[in-house]
Amino acid sequence: MVSFFTTPLKKLIIISGPTGAGKTNIAIQLALFFQTEIISADSRQIYKGLEIGTAQPDADQLKLVPHHLISSHDITVNYNAGQFEKDALEILERIFNHKNIAIVCGGTGLYIDALLYSMDDLPFSDPALRTELNQLYRDNGLNYLQSQIEERDPDFAGASDMKNSQRLIRALEVCIISGLPYSSLKKGVKASRDFEFKYYAILPDRAELYNRINQRTLDMIEKGFVTEAQKMFPFRDQNALRTVGYKELFDFFDGKLSMEKTIELIQQHTRNYAKRQITWLNRNKDVIFLNPENAFDIIKEQNQA
RNA sequence: GGUCGGGUGGCCGAGCGGUUAGGCAGAGGUCUGCAAAACCUUGUACAGCGGUUCGAUUCCGCUCUCGACCU
Numbered sequence: 498m499v500s501f502f503t504t505p506l507k508k509l510i511i512i513s514g515p516t517g518a519g520k521t522n523i524a525i526q527l528a529l530f531f532q533t534e535i536i537s538a539d540s541r542q543i544y545k546g547l548e549i550g551t552a553q554p555d556a557d558q559l560k561l562v563p564h565h566l567i568s569s570h571d572i573t574v575n576y577n578a579g580q581f582e583k584d585a586l587e588i589l590e591r592i593f594n595h596k597n598i599a600i601v602c603g604g605t606g607l608y609i610d611a612l613l614y615s616m617d618d619l620p621f622s623d624p625a626l627r628t629e630l631n632q633l634y635r636d637n638g639l640n641y642l643q644s645q646i647e648e649r650d651p652d653f654a655g656a657s658d659m660k661n662s663q664r665l666i667r668a669l670e671v672c673i674i675s676g677l678p679y680s681s682l683k684k685g686v687k688a689s690r691d692f693e694f695k696y697y698a699i700l701p702d703r704a705e706l707y708n709r710i711n712q713r714t715l716d717m718i719e720k721g722f723v724t725e726a727q728k729m730f731p732f733r734d735q736n737a738l739r740t741v742g743y744k745e746l747f748d749f750f751d752g753k754l755s756m757e758k759t760i761e762l763i764q765q766h767t768r769n770y771a772k773r774q775i776t777w778l779n780r781n782k783d784v785i786f787l788n789p790e791n792a793f794d795i796i797k798e799q800n801q802a
Numbered sequence: 803g804g805u806c807g808g809g810u811g812g813c814c815g816a817g818c819g820g821u822u823a824g825g826c827a828g829a830g831g832u833c834u835g836c837a838a839a840a841c842c843u844u845g846u847a848c849a850g851c852g853g854u855u856c857g858a859u860u861c862c863g864c865u866c867u868c869g870a871c872c873u
Binding site (some may be wrong): 576577579617621627658671682766770773774777 | 826827829830831832833834835836837838839840841842
């Protein structure tokens with residue numbers, strides 16, 4: 498029964514979409530319009546020192562609107578989706594204390610899903626165990642991981658990730674920590690959130706998107722991306738630096754690539770990344786796709802009180 | 803003009819008388835704590851024309867073409 502005294506739910510507006518679609522600007526415009534704050538959902542913009550290469554909002558933009566989880570972590574930190582879920586919920590609660598609308602902006606689909614739909618209560622990864630499993634994989638190959646999984650979690654063994662060492666290692670890790678099969682712990686039950694959301698994806702047409710990506714790469718170089726990457730060179734083994742742009746520039750520093758080839762590869766790999774993001778968004782029926790041109794107006798209309 | 807090498811799918815690149823090279827790109831896809839990551843699916847191409855052969859991308863000849871060297 499609908500009550501007159503039901504307090505209206507707080508609302509979360511998600512601005513996602515592939516890299517280079519123009520999310521940042523739209524999110525800032527919306528934040529200004531709704532007088533609220535932005536939580537970034539980007540697995541790489543979270544790191545300090547990657548300002549140019551991950552296209553973080555610049556100083557002026559950051560002054561316009563309060564941002565969260567931008568340049569907030571040291572590059573030696575191993576951040577992850579589970580942590581993001583916790584952090585984002587916490588920040589969101591603070592924002593909702595005095596605002597009715599909050600904005601999440603970012604292209605890391607897994608992080609957004611974690612926030613919106615929650616993750617099962619699986620154990621976090623244990624660094625020591627993770628290192629050990631990585632070592633075992635290096636020494637004994639994929640076959641070893643596969644046979645371990647077949648033993649501990651036959652149901653998972655039927656899944657399609659049997660050639661994916663990364664997923665195999667995580668599954669094994671969960672089996673070992675919990676003493677239970679990984680697949681038995683994946684309940685797939687969505688936690689209920691005390692806010693409602695609108696999940697938008699900014700999506701230019703493919704040719705336009707690729708043009709933007711190519712141009713933006715050139716702009717980054719112009720802004721000093723090479724110098725920024727040089728500073729990060731000593732940290733190349735950190736997960737934070739397993740990132741499009743930095744990887745290619747590291748090869749350039751190693752003398753493996755010409756600058757021309759480096760730029761070409763950065764553009765190409767960024768396009769590949771964008772395509773994967775689109776694939777991710779496509780399968781989610783909550784996602785509302787919008788053109789960059791009219792996205793702001795439509796979102797404004799759909800969310801005005 | 804002569805000699806010697808080469809010409810393989812959008813690109814790189816093996817190979818061989820009869821069997822799928824492979825990689826990259828492109829396209830599509832997977833996705834529960836590394837996600838800008840990791841992984842999966844997808845391409846019948848051998849310069850052209852003749853010849854040899856049961857069979858030629860692979861052998862021979864010619865043509866075209868690229869490169870190197872010589873005159």
